[in-house]
Amino acid sequence: MTDEPIIRVRGLVTRFGTTVVHDGLDLDVKRGEIIGVVGGSGTGKSVLLRSIVGLLKPAEGQIEVFGKSVRDTDADHYRALRRRWGVMFQDGALFSSLTVRQNVEAPMREQLDLDDDLRALLAGIKVRMVGLPDRALENYPSELSGGMRKRAGFARAIALDPEIVFLDEPTAGLDPIGAAAFDKLIKQLQISLGLTVFLVTHDLDSLHAICDRIAVLADKKVLAVGTMQEMMDLDHPWVHEYFHGPRARAATPVADRKETD
Amino acid sequence: MSATTTKAQPDPSGPVRFDSDGGRLCVQGRLTIDAFQTLDLDAARDQATQAEVIDIAGLSHMDTAGAWFLLDLAQRTSAGAASGITGASDAQTQLIAAVGDNLPPEDAGETPPARLVDHLEKLGRRVALAGSNALEMVSFLGQVIATLGRVIRHPRQLRLTSVVHHCQEVGVQAVPIVALMAFLIGVVLAFQGSAQLRQFGAEVFVVDLIAISILRELGILLTAIIVAGRSGSAFTAAIGSMKMREEIDAMRTLGLDPVAILIVPRVLALIFMLPALGLIANVSGLIGGAIMSWIELGVSPAVFQSRLVSNTDVWHFNVGMIKAPFFALIIGIIGCYQGMKVGGDAESLGRLTSASVVMAIFMVIVADALFSIFFAIVGV
Incomplete structure (x- = not known):
C-alpha cells in the first residue's frame, strides 16, 4: 500500500447552468481502502462519482486516477484507464436486453479477445462470487428482484478484476438483512480481490460496518474525511445531525424527541 | 506458452511463464485475464499433469481468471487441487479460496439439442399466446x-x-x-x-x-x-x-x-x-x-x-x-x-x-x- 493516493481530486468545480454543485472540492482516496461518501440530497455525491469516472466534465479542477488525469486524456488512454475500474450504478443499470451472464460477459467481450467457453466460465465465477444462484445466469434483469439486480450489477463491475470499484448507493432499497449481506459481500471481495472501494451511500450501517474512512460532502466541498469515530466527534451541525440524528446508531431519547418536532 | 501484457499496463513485470522444474511447475509473471487471450491453456495443462505441485512464488499478479486457471492446473497435478499450489501469498491464498468456492458445478453440462417435440411445443405455446393476446385485446376493446x-x-x-x-x-x-x-x-x-x-x-x-x-x-x-x-x-x-x-x-x-x-x-x-x-x-x-x-x-x-x-x-x-x-x-x-x-x-x-x-x-x-x-x- 503506497502513500500515493489512487484517486486524487483537486479544486474540483462543477456547475449545472448557474447552480454550483462543487466549488473547489479536494479528495484523496488511498489504495486498498473502502471510502464512504456521504452528504445530504443534492450535495453532488453521484456527480462526484460521475466526474471521477469521466462521465461528466467538470468546469475546473484536476482529477487523477492511478496518477493520470481523467480529464485531459485521449480516447485510447481513457479506455485503458477505464479497464482498471468498475462502476455499479444505483439500480444496477444492467442492459435489459441481455441476460445476467451476458451482462457480466459484456466488458470481457468488449475489452478482451477470449474464448467463448472461458468467458462464460469466468462470468459464472463472478456471478457466484456475488452470491447469485446459478439459475439467475440465464435470467433477464426484468426477471430479477431489486437486490439481485444490484448483485448482478456488482458482478458486472468486477468482471475484469478492476483495482477500483465505484458503488452508487449499493444498499439503498434493500431490506436490512439484504443490505447487511451486501456489505459483507463488498468487504469480502475487497479483501480477496484487493479492491479499492468508492462507496456513495446513505446507509449508516454500511458506514459503520465496512468503511475505513468517511468523506462528508457539504457546503460544496469535502467537509471532513476520517474514520467513523472522528466523524462522530466532529463539531459541525450537519455532520452532528447526520451521525447523531434519530436514525443514527447513537440514537438518544433527545434525538427521538427531535424527530417528532 | 507466453503471453503479452497490454501496452496500457504500466507494470513492468513480465508475461506469464510456466517452467517445469522436476516435480514442480513454476509459474512466473502476470497471470491475469489479459494473458488468456494468447495463452496456450492445453500446453500448460500438459505440463501440470506431469508435475506434483505448482509453485506460484514468482507470480507478480494474479486475478480471478488466474486463480481459476491455477486451480484448474492444480487439479491435474499428482498432489491434487487441495494441496497442489505452493508459494502463495496471503492475498493470493484468499483469492484462490474465494474462486474455489465459486466454481461451476461439475454437472453443468451442455444443454441437449432441441428436438422436434421441443419445436412443436414452442409452436404450440406461440399459438396459445397469440390466441390469448387476441382474447385480451377484445376484452380491452370491450x-x-x-x-x-x-x-x-x-x-x-x-x-x-x-x-x-x-x-x-x-x-x-x-x-x-x-x-x-x-x-x-x-x-x-x-x-x-x-x-x-x-x-x-x-x-x-x-x-x-x-x-x-x-x-x-x-x-x-x-x-x-x-x-x-x-x-x-x-x-x-x-x-x-x-x-x-x-x-x-x-x-x-x-x-x-x-x-x-x-x-x-x-x-x-x-x-x-x-x-x-x-x-x-x-x-x-x-x-x-x-x-x-x-x-x-x-x-x-x-x-x-x-x-x-x-x-x-x-x-x-x-x-x-x-x-x-x-x-x-x-x-x-x-x-x-x-x-x-x-x-x-x-x-x-x-x-x-x-x-x-x-x-x-x-x-x-x-x-x-x-x-x-x-x-x-x-x-x-
Missing part, C-alpha cells in the same frame, strides 16, 4: 367501449381538456403531412392514369379514376396509415412509459380509472380527427389530381369540376368517410393496448411500440378489405 358508454351517459366524467389536447396532437398537427401526402398521391394518379388512358383516347376519364380511387380508398387508407405511424406509436410510447414508471398503478391506487383518463380521450380524439383528416386528404388529393390533369392533359379545372360533380356518385365519398371512425378505433385501441402491455424494462417499450404500428397498419388494411366486400354486397 372495456374501452363500456367506459365510453359510461362517459356518454355521464358527460361530466369526460376529460374534455385531454380530448382537446389529443385532438390537437393527432389531428391539427398531422394536417400538413396528410395534406402533402394526399396531394402527391393525386399528382401521381393523374400522371400515371393519363399515360395509360391516353392510349385509348379516354383522357377525360382520368377525373373518374382520381375521384373514385381517392375518395373511396386511398384518401382515408393512407391517412389512417400515416396516423397509425404517427399517433399509434406515440400512444404506445406514452402509455408504456407511464406503465414503466408505475404511474398507471399509482392512478389505480388513487381510485382513478386509467382507461377513462388515458385511453378514452385518445380514442375519442382519433375518432373525431381521423374523418377530418380524411376529408382534408380527399380535398388535397383532388386538387393535386386536378393540377396534374391540367398540366398533363389540358383538362381545365372547370371541366374537372363539372365532370367530378356530374359523374362521381356521392356514395364514393360516403364509403370513405364511413370507414374513417372504424380505422380510428382500430389504431387507438391497438396503440393503447400495446402501451398497457409494456412491462418493467425499456426493451419491451421499444418492441411493443413497433409492434403497435405494424399491427395497427395491418389491421387497418384488413378492415379496409372487409369493408370492400361489405360495400360490394350492399351495392354502393
